[in-house]
Amino acid sequence: MFDVLSSKRNAPYLFMAPVILFGVLMFLGPLTFAAYISLTDWDGVSSPNWVGLDNYAYLIGRDRFFFTSIWNTLYFAAGSVIIGVPAALIAAAMISQSRYQSFWRTVYWLPMITNIVAVAYIWWYILNDTSGLLNRTLDLFGLPGPNWLTNPSISMFSVIMVASWMSVGQNILVFLSGLGEIDESYYEAAKLDGAGPLQLFWHVTIPLLRPTILFVLITSLISALSSFVLMMILADGGPARSTTVTGLYMYNMAFTDLRLGRASAAAYILFGIILVISLIQLRLLRRGGVEAH
Numbered sequence: 001m002f003d004v005l006s007s008k009r010n011a012p013y014l015f016m017a018p019v020i021l022f023g024v025l026m027f028l029g030p031l032t033f034a035a036y037i038s039l040t041d042w043d044g045v046s047s048p049n050w051v052g053l054d055n056y057a058y059l060i061g062r063d064r065f066f067f068t069s070i071w072n073t074l075y076f077a078a079g080s081v082i083i084g085v086p087a088a089l090i091a092a093a094m095i096s097q098s099r100y101q102s103f104w105r106t107v108y109w110l111p112m113i114t115n116i117v118a119v120a121y122i123w124w125y126i127l128n129d130t131s132g133l134l135n136r137t138l139d140l141f142g143l144p145g146p147n148w149l150t151n152p153s154i155s156m157f158s159v160i161m162v163a164s165w166m167s168v169g170q171n172i173l174v175f176l177s178g179l180g181e182i183d184e185s186y187y188e189a190a191k192l193d194g195a196g197p198l199q200l201f202w203h204v205t206i207p208l209l210r211p212t213i214l215f216v217l218i219t220s221l222i223s224a225l226s227s228f229v230l231m232m233i234l235a236d237g238g239p240a241r242s243t244t245v246t247g248l249y250m251y252n253m254a255f256t257d258l259r260l261g262r263a264s265a266a267a268y269i270l271f272g273i274i275l276v277i278s279l280i281q282l283r284l285l286r287r288g289g290v291e292a293h
Contacts, residue, residue, distance in 0.1 A: 034264045035264075037261050037264040038055055038261060038264035039053070039261070039265075041055075041261050042260045042261045043258040048261070055262045059266055060269075065244070065249065066266060068241055068244065069241075069246040069248070070270075072156065072241075072242070072243065072244055072245045072246075073225055073246045073247070073270070076231075076245055077221050077225045079156070080167065080220065081217060081220050083161070083164045084163070084167050084171065085171060085217060085220055087164065088168045088172045089171075089175050091168065092172045092175035092176045092179060093175075093201060095172065096179045105173065105176070108168060109173065110169065111165060111168075111169050112166070112169045112170050116166070116230070123162045124149070127158055127162075129147045132145070132148070134148070135148075149234055152239050152240045152242040155235050155238070155239060155243050156243050158235075159243055162230055163224065163230055166230075167220060167223065171220065174216055175209070175216065177212070178209050178212030182204075182208050186208065190203065190204050214281065218278060218281045218282065221278075225274050225277070226270075228245050228247030228248040228251060231243040231245055231248050232248050246270045247270070250263045
């Protein structure tokens with residue numbers, strides 16, 4: 001017979017066992033396997049050939065396109081955050097003052113529950129250079145439409161705008177949650193001092209919402225750094241590799257060139273970059289949380 005105290009002591013571990021098993025099988029297992037594969041020359045069919053750190057040396061020292069993809073990734077992530085996060089914050093502040101919050105929450109959430117491939121194809125039909133809806137609309141007014149997806153100068157900007165549109169709904173919901181936690185007494189005190197709407201937003205809302213803003217910055221940046229499906233469908237990494245981010249570069253390296261070892265090494269390099277950026281942001285989040293209180 002099980003001892004009562006012993007069973008109570010072990011109960012949490014029994015309940016956690018499925019989650020721990022899932023984490024080992026679906027996270028630690030693939031992570032460890034990818035680390036091993038990154039040290040080999042493997043095509044996914046034949047036996048892996050041990051090459052040590054050669055894949056890392058090649059990517060860092062000889063593969064100029066890899067650094068281009070990293071730059072494109074950072075550019076895309078920065079653009080998505082700079083455009084998407086302020087837009088979501090402003091929209092959330094406006095919705096919080098609306099009588100129809102439930103309606104607007106639903107409208108802005110719809111892109112998040114739509115399959116990203118479907119969204120990408122919809123925007124491809126809108127931004128297509130020759131038959132796209134946007135350029136045909138501009139043509140009705142006698143305005144020349146730019147080559148949204150085939151001009152290297154603006155193709156990444158086009159993808160950033162689509163990505164920002166997709167992510168704005170989720171960020172709006174997070175900001176609305178944060179806005180709901182702000183005590184109305186702060187606004188009432190500021191109004192008594194003569195503060196207008198813009199002053200209330202800048203001097204009351206922004207400081208009190210700082211932990212939420214930093215949380216959204218972290219999640220948005222991590223999501224953008226690992227994104228590649230939009231680039232693959234909208235522009236296939238082109239033109240002239242202008243939209244080839246590291247995720248897409250790894251995908252092509254692994255499943256087109258069948259260099260899974262080198263692709264795994266690239267994944268670990270990208271993981272290191274994301275980890276460093278995340279740790280910096282987490283430090284900022286901790287400081288923001290302390291100051292906000």
